[in-house]
Amino acid sequence: MSQTPSPAPAPAAAADTIAFIGGGNMAASLIGGLVAAGHPAASIRVSEPDADRAAALQARFGLVIATDNAAAVGGADIIVLATKPQQVADAIRGLALSVDATLISICAGVRIASLRALIGTGGWSGAIVRAMPNTPALFGAGITGLHASEGAAPRARMQAETVLKAAGQVCWVDTEQLMDAVTAVSGSGPAYFFLLTEAMAEAGVALGLTPADAKALALQTFIGAAKMAEGTGTDVATLRAQVTSKGGTTQAALESLEAAGFRRILGDALQAADRRGAQLGDELAATI
Numbered sequence: 027m028s029q030t031p032s033p034a035p036a037p038a039a040a041a042d043t044i045a046f047i048g049g050g051n052m053a054a055s056l057i058g059g060l061v062a063a064g065h066p067a068a069s070i071r072v073s074e075p076d077a078d079r080a081a082a083l084q085a086r087f088g089l090v091i092a093t094d095n096a097a098a099v100g101g102a103d104i105i106v107l108a109t110k111p112q113q114v115a116d117a118i119r120g121l122a123l124s125v126d127a128t129l130i131s132i133c134a135g136v137r138i139a140s141l142r143a144l145i146g147t148g149g150w151s152g153a154i155v156r157a158m159p160n161t162p163a164l165f166g167a168g169i170t171g172l173h174a175s176e177g178a179a180p181r182a183r184m185q186a187e188t189v190l191k192a193a194g195q196v197c198w199v200d201t202e203q204l205m206d207a208v209t210a211v212s213g214s215g216p217a218y219f220f221l222l223t224e225a226m227a228e229a230g231v232a233l234g235l236t237p238a239d240a241k242a243l244a245l246q247t248f249i250g251a252a253k254m255a256e257g258t259g260t261d262v263a264t265l266r267a268q269v270t271s272k273g274g275t276t277q278a279a280l281e282s283l284e285a286a287g288f289r290r291i292l293g294d295a296l297q298a299a300d301r302r303g304a305q306l307g308d309e310l311a312a313t314i
């Protein structure tokens with residue numbers, strides 16, 4: 027797995043025409059990032075069945091609203107598939123893509139083989155890149171796991187990076203199966219953080235703090251610790267050791283967590299998410 031940090035948005039591939047199929051939450055955050063990075067709105071097209079949502083996107087970004095999916099993808103260099111997984115088959119079946127267009131799918135669990143089967147080969151020989159962003163992408167602070175189809179050209183990888191770096195950092199994985207692991211770690215990860223914050227605030231209330239104080243203390247502690255880990259660049263295990271004085275309060279708490287099997291509990295949770303990701307992929311493949 028290789029990670030590409032992106033403190034600043036990637037320079038946009040200004041010559042590329044990008045067509046979004048589906049203009050929902052994730053598409054809007056990617057489009058916002060692309061426009062902020064200097065990609066001309068006139069070379070971004072969106073096909074979105076909800077007329078109000080389409081109009082809002084046009085008003086916000088000045089992009090092109092396509093009449094339908096076929097019009098959106100016609101002549102486009104990059105197609106970003108951004109519907110719900112269950113809507114994919116209706117959205118792309120039999121679409122005519124430009125011969126070397128790159129298809130980027132952000133749809134959870136939808137496999138490369140299913141996407142190829144739906145589009146068909148008729149004249150199209152471009153690469154497919156699967157992408158798994160996470161919800162902090164909505165604030166430009168996401169991280170996206172990426173996997174490219176076999177034989178994908180460097181150009182296709184660069185195109186995928188350009189689009190996904192609009193939402194934060196990217197991280198390439200070598201096998202499609204590892205996309206389930208990415209989903210387990212970073213796709214579902216924000217929910218683990220929210221649960222941890224919730225549990226820590228509840229524990230603070232049990233110790234006598236007001237709910238508002240406990241919530242503020244817990245949340246800002248995690249935000250500050252994350253900034254510290256990022257800012258110092260020091261390994262998190264070292265940072266943990268540095269704040270754990272021998273015989274102190276932190277050591278008492280960490281020993282209690284380790285004794286209760288904290289790492290095993292988290293490991294089991296991620297295994298469950300990974301298994302569920304594979305199952306969802308199987309279920310979707312069976313319907314295509």
Ligand SMILES: NC(=O)c1ccc[n+]([C@@H]2O[C@H](COP(=O)([O-])OP(=O)(O)OC[C@H]3O[C@@H](n4cnc5c(N)ncnc54)[C@H](OP(=O)(O)O)[C@@H]3O)[C@@H](O)[C@H]2O)c1
Nearest residue numbers: 048050051052076108109110111113117132133134159161
């Ligand atoms: N949100 C996240 O945090 C997140 C994280 C990782 C991956 N993803 C993936 O990102 C994808 C999009 O998620 P989202 O949260 O952005 O969903 P969303 O807000 O529901 O956006 C999907 C959009 O696609 C439209 N659509 C439906 N059928 C279509 C069709 N045939 N042609 C063109 N557009 C169509 C939908 O319109 P209607 O509403 O009218 O149906 C909707 O506006 C999902 O596959 C999800 O797995 C999301």
